[in-house]
Amino acid sequence: MKLMKKTFVAFGLLALLSSFSFADEKQYDKETGLIVDSGMEVVKTNCTVxxxxxxxxxxxxxxxxxxDMIRWMQETQGLWEFDPKTEKIILDYLEKNYAPSESSRRPNLSKDLLPK
Ligand code: HEC
Structure with missing residues (x-):
């Protein structure tokens, strides 16, 4: 009886976890691999040339x-200027879809480096 209960809990957790991962599933553009979201077409047109x-x-x-990366390309790599509206669409898209991930944050400081 006790075992049954545990099994149910385990299945419940599993179902919950898998529903989370499904909700997070992204669509990728077949041609470029870019995440499909609003603004992608503009990025595709301007950034894969x-x-x-x-x-x-x-x-x-x-x-x-x-x-900064865009400005650097504009100053040194021959990237053209964008009108403010286009630039906003591009930055909105990049900021939303290619933001630093949790795992790329620096690890916590070790205890001996923390203030006393
Ligand atoms: C006019 C040509 C051109 C266009 C258009 C262009 N880039 Fe670049 N980009 C470059 C060059 C050249 C490099 C450097 C390549 C290398 O390091 O070999 C580069 C490098 C990059 C890098 C790598 C930077 C790094 O630090 O490694 C990123 C990210 C990038 N571009 C994003 C973009 C985005 C976003 C757009 C659209 C807004 C874009 N590029 C449009 C020429 C361009």
Whole structure:
């Protein structure tokens, strides 16, 4: 009887976990591998001309990091200027879909480095 109860709990947890992972499932563009979301077409048009979209999909950054990368390409790599509306669409997309992940945050400081 006790075992039965445990089994039910285990199945319940499993179902809960799998429903979470399904909810998180993303769609990827077949051609480029970019995450399908609003703004993707604009990014695809403007950002896969000189290099593969892998440059983007392997990169993570907050809005400022992405903007810095765009400015760097504009200053040194011949990337054209965007009108503010286009730039906003691109940054919205990148910030939302390619933000730094939890796992890329630095690990916690070891105890001896913490203040007393
Ligand atoms: C005019 C050509 C051009 C366009 C258009 C372009 N890039 Fe780049 N990008 C480059 C070059 C050149 C590099 C450097 C490649 C290398 O390091 O070999 C680069 C590198 C990158 C990198 C890697 C930076 C790093 O630190 O490793 C990312 C990310 C990137 N581009 C994103 C984008 C995004 C987002 C867009 C659209 C807004 C874009 N690129 C459009 C030319 C371009």
């Amino acid at each position: 000189c290099h593969s979209a892998k440059f983007i999909t392997l990169q993570r950054g907050n809005r400022q990091t992405w903007l």
